[in-house]
Amino acid sequence: MNTRLTEKIIIVTGAASGIGRGTALRLLSEGAQVAALDLREEDLRLLHESAPDNERSRLFTQPVDIADEQSVQEAVAVVIARFGRLDAIVNAAGILYGDHTHEMTLDRWNRLLQVNLTGTFLMVRESLPHLLEKKGGVIINFASTSAFFAHPYMAAYAATKGAIASFTHSVALEYAKQGLRAVNIVPGGITSGITNTTPQNLPADADWSLLEHLGAPLNDGRMGTPAEVAGVIAMLISEDGAFITGTEIRIDGGAHT
Ligand SMILES: NC(=O)c1ccc[n+]([C@@H]2O[C@H](COP(=O)([O-])OP(=O)(O)OC[C@H]3O[C@@H](n4cnc5c(N)ncnc54)[C@H](O)[C@@H]3O)[C@@H](O)[C@H]2O)c1
Secondary structure (H helix, E strand, O other), rough: OOOOOOOEEOOOEEOOOHHHHHHHHHHHHHOOOOEEEEOHHHHHHHHHHHHHOOHHHHHEEOOOOOHHHHHHHHHHHHHHHHHHOOEEEOOOOOOOOOHHHHOHHHHHHHHHHHHHHHHHHHHHHHHHHHOOOOOOEEEEEEEEHHHOOOOOOHHHHHHHHHHHEEEHHHHHHHHHHHOEEEEEEEEOOOOOOHOOOOHHHHHOOOHHHHHOOOOOOOOOOOOOOHHHHHHHHHHHHHHHHHOOOOOOOOOOOOOOO
């Protein structure tokens, strides 16, 4: 087993499903102490059950609603009370739904912003004082290929992800002298709760020919796995990623070359 994350205390949001879940398990396997946060308590319990017997004691689960300021403050406080410090945070929690832009209600627009963008901000803000206690803190945020390439019906989602990418760049420079690194992951076409339900989450009359360019020709058109993203995140948090900050890493099987 690679033990490069031994002694690291790492929060992973969105850990009940998809990429966040895969990341929590990968970080555990490399020796980290992982605080797995999500809205879905039952799925957090299942994650805990599915962790290997010899790693489970290093996995701590805690419910959170990242869109709620008080919930985020309480969750981060609980993690710090338990572990005493924090080395890294992986902000994988997020939601996706699509609309014709001219039909999108203000409620749906606001909800996407509240969860994806404000939720990422709240987690980062509450974690920063702890990440800055010593040099070497790491923030991993989640943008999306939709932030950099055209994905129809996802204008609002794409806008939240583009904003997260910009936010991460600012944070990376603002705290660089204190030894913090901040990196955006840019996934595309990874099997997860979000991608499994994307067809239902687009307008019923969506023109699918507008989505045809989003294949992965370099990878036979297959979907990626959460594990293929998780391995990159483990590298970024470890010393192997020490010279990587203020940038994006796109993981999409070459779908947007
Ligand atoms: N899968 C892909 O191809 C892909 C592509 C681009 C971006 N992303 C991004 O990757 C990240 C991980 O998503 P995924 O694809 O694994 O989807 P997923 O649905 O499997 O996982 C998202 C998790 O976030 C949690 N969550 C949602 N709202 C929350 C809230 N308010 N508070 C706490 N937890 C909340 C969900 O319960 C779920 O467990 C997301 O930010 C997503 O936008 C994924």
